[in-house]
Amino acid sequence: MSNVSTQEESPTWRLLLGYVRPHRWALLAGAVLSLLTGATGLLLPLIARELIDDLAHDRTITGALLAMSGLVVANTALGALGSYVLRRTAESVVLGARRALSSYLLRLRIAAVDRTEPGDLMARITSDTTLLREVTTDSLVGLGTGGLTLVATVVMMGLVDPVLLGVTLAVILAAGTVLGLIVPRINRASRQAQNAVGVMGASLERILGALRTVKASGAEHREERTLHAAAEESWRQSVRAAKWSAAAGNTAGLAMQIAFITVLAVGGARVATGAIDVGTLVAFLLYVFYLMSPIQQVVGAVTQYQTGAAALARIQEALRLPAEPVSRPAPLPSPGAEPAAVAFTDVRFRYADDLPYVHHGVTFAVPAQGMTAFVGPSGAGKTTVFSLIERFYDPESGVITLDGRDLADWELAHLRSAIGYVEQDAPVLSGSLRDNLLLGHPDADQDALARVVKTTRLDGLVAKLPHGLDTLVGHRGTKLSGGERQRVAIARALLRRPRLLLLDEATSQLDAVNEAALRDTVADVARTTTVLVVAHRLSTVTMADRIVVMDAGRVRAVGTHRELVGADPLYAELAATQFLATND
């Protein structure tokens, strides 16, 4: 995903406007407050001229002083309010982007996630969105208010003395040309800095996800170098961006100094010839001084936008990843719902266009109710069968049906609500044990929960844990053993009362006693549900109503244990060697 060349040309500002639109009125209010702040500032030189005039003609200056003080107070108050409103609005823009991205993330197709670095995706949601804050306030509002203030100031200057205005504009134009050369460099460096943050997130995710392996392999130093390299790359690029930003800011500053000196020289000459009076020169000089802020605002807006555009482009890339359609949560099957029938017809599938086929025309049919075991060497494509049933991926050709209906015609949430899936390496999510069990059925009642805990033999674990079901498990909680995790996963799936239960080597890590108990539970479930089980133990396989033997992406044979041992050499070999014959 860090390969980004194709996305550069599409307009990132359109994405930004999408996030800003809901807050346009608040943003406008903030901008108006900023403008009023500027306007109160703009009146000051005029009052200064009055004041000097009053002094020259021996008039009292109390009125002018009072007006000046009032303006300064108004200026400060409006400025403070304006910056609060703007900052608040900008935070809302960030919030909107984060919400949109989070929602999108949850809908991403598994195939899309397979090909991205989760850490980099996380960086896009957390760190890149943060940059939208500055883009909104500094760029969008800065450009608007700075631009307007600039125009207003120039108009006022023209009214005061057109000749001096011409001098000033010439200097500004020269500076603008230089700035045009600097600004694209800021964009490039910012983009690379943000990408480096993404790379760092990806490395962190990789390391923290396998910290035990990293330590056991003595690979800390090598991994440290990877992390440091990414951090340093971000530093290098940010420093480059800072260098060009500083150059841009100071070019603008220098231009103002030059303008100031030039105006002083030309204006002095004009005062000497009597073309203008001293008050006019002072007023004009004050305007040159006031020009500084809007010019810097506009330059800042443009340079800031370069940083923000880099972040926006990265966000845009994440939003281009293929996602599943939005669907409303579907109800779980009601008690006594019919078991589901599943059929594969000539299914061809590969995980990506540049990867070899994993299924070369898989065909089998599983009637509603009963237990079907899938066996075959590792890599045969058994887990892939389950992934396709869940529609984590779609087959390239062929048809998969549930209850005789093409999976593609099912509403995704409905399809998944019918299925209980225990993955091969079922994870435990951080949170309480209860949260983990209720993940697939948050509304399950206490009785159902207690029953499932008992049938999956988790009651012993619950009794042992300090806070029972409310004990935290996962990252910051009690670590569960492989066998305990598997039982949690089975309980989680059973609680949904699925019409189709998929068990992928779900009891591989259980001890003999627990395994035998779970086998009985599954046999019981199979009386009212369709159970597909990727089996690794002869005891499970012999219990199945039918066995599907898979090898290298094809179904070799379907039958009962007795039939297959005599008829299929691969099955006979698996039965003799690979199935762990414990409990038999």
Ligand code: ADP
């Ligand atoms: P089994 O469960 O029978 O051991 P799998 O269905 O898990 O086999 O995998 C079949 C083949 O597909 C294997 O060669 C595996 O490397 C490949 N594979 C599995 N998952 C992915 C994935 N997400 N992306 C790419 N290839 C995959």
Ligand code: MG
């Ligand atoms: Mg597998």
